[in-house]
Amino acid sequence: MDWLTEFPQLPGRDLRLLSRTIDQYYRSFSRAYGDDIEAFFRPLLDFLLWFETLLQQTPWFIVLAAIVAIVWFASRSLKITIGTAIALILIGVFGMWEDTMSTLSIIVVSTLLSIVIGLPIGILMSRSDKVQAAINPILDVMQTMPSFVYLIPIVMLLGIGLIPGLLVVVIYAMPPIIRLTNLGIRLVDKEVLEAANAFGSSNWQKLTQVQLPLSLPTIMAGINQTIMMALAMVVVASLIGVRGLGQPVLQAITNQYFTQGLLNGLAIVAIAIVFDRASQAYGRRLQRHREAAHG
Amino acid sequence: MAETAISVRNLYKIFGDDDRAMVEKVKAGMSKQELLAEHGHVLGLKDINIDMPAAGIQVVMGLSGSGKSTLIRHLNRLIEPSAGEIVVGSDNVLDMSAKQLREFRRHRISMVFQRFGLLPHKTVIDNVSYGLAVMGKTKDEQRTGALRWIERVGLSGYEENYPAQLSGGMQQRVGLARALATDADILLMDEAFSALDPLIRTDMQGILLDLQKELHKTIVFITHDLDEALRLGDRIAILRDGEIVQQGTGQEIVLKPADDYISSFVREVNRGRVIKVETVMDPVSDASPAQGIEVPEGTILEEAARQMSEADVVNAQVIRDGRPVGQITMRQVMAAIATPVLKDAMAA
């Protein structure tokens, strides 16, 4: 009557055999193709390194001025711009400038990568209910699977370093932009789309002239979420060798350096707030034409 | 009447997955209710036949849900029919490939929408030039074309505004300018003025009639408002539950409503604006001496009455091609405006 009190499970021997077999297959796969895959991602690594070096080698005041300028042109808000400048100065004063630049570069590159991959997937999903039904569960898994779990196959495949770190961040951060691109396009006003059809627009004309511009606010919300998730993932990715603000945090956990952990954590929060406010203000500016002139 | 620009033949539309099979059932006499209850399909249009006059305004009228939008969307194939034919000029719209259909929509048929259907992220001038941009015209051609029509609908000075900054009436002028800018011969208007305030609506009807005098387009105008139908329509088709219940000129429909449903519609109509002098006149006999003022054939009663009272006479002669063909008196005119049914006069 064992099976009443204990869940009837496979014998331990079988379980071990199962996982060993799968692991072996995967290991031989990664031995066979790991190098090719790494070579495939090589240009990405070069770009990431180039960008990181650029941010770190350029004199700090130029980088600071550039970031503040970008924030100003995106948001046109004095409050957000001054807040950004103060946050960056404090980060520098507390000795976190280099790490912050590393984190910034990986966030920028992984966000760009998420857009380049996620946008077309979102567009495809919006065009076909079948594609949507096939991709949605994958996105669910990507978003709910504990992030540490997919560190494992990626490390087995590519080892430790910047590229696997970048991949982990991208996989984790991409779902919102896919979902919201799909949603935004599906929510475009039917009558406007009908008008575009009635004037004989091609699919490409509809996409570029109507669907993408009208769903841009929703897509921007997706990009904003993607950036936030990428920032959250940078700390986890530092486990597999991604440089930046995550590493001091990791160090602080193992050595119980409370202040160091707190400061680096705050720096991540500060970057998150800057990205968030600047991208949202930009999104709102894109929306301005929707407001009525009087009222 | 004039030659036919658009001919709709035996058109059926049934909403549902198995629509073609359902057409047979409807042809065999199944009702809309049975079709929905037994097969879960919605009967949208049933056996529609209309010949729409070239260079004229064909109105399709009916209550909400009667299938007007469904019908007009078949003409440029925004909706695929379940059965039937749509012939424009000498082309069957249903035989067109996707590419031919795009060309057809770009050059030969354009459309104005009830809720305007403007692109909210584009300025007035970019909205008006949308059709030209889709055709692949150069920026210069787009600009010249758009400016001309913006001026023609009275929106000069608003070129750089966004739709949300304009009133409803102005937005629909943008919609009209956008449709006219492509130089298509056929203009589809789906309740184009229904979303506007009554005064603005009357305004827009005037603009449309003015434009039509010089452009002579083939216009298909959808409305649920009989007064609008009578003011604009050279011919009117009345739709109920997806079926045509009557077709004819405004006067024919007002004077000879085909059934109680249409009678109830036309009861409230201002007859003086619909009925024409030749309908109520007595034919001239050589004996009757010429009396009063002259009014041309086709004058509406209200206008004839106004002219007679201005000239302070109670008689008028109806003139066709410079010759008198009939006589009317103020009394006849007043009686015709007041009487609800004038079947006898029509029969005469």
Ligand SMILES: Nc1ncnc2c1ncn2[C@@H]1O[C@H](COP(=O)(O)OP(=O)(O)O)[C@@H](O)[C@H]1O
């Ligand atoms: N895509 C659709 N699927 C099912 N029924 C539809 C669809 N489109 C319209 N209908 C039905 O067809 C009928 C006519 O609709 P419509 O042409 O929009 O009417 P109108 O424009 O005269 O108000 C309505 O009963 C409506 O519910």
Ligand SMILES: [Mg+2]
């Ligand atoms: Mg409608």
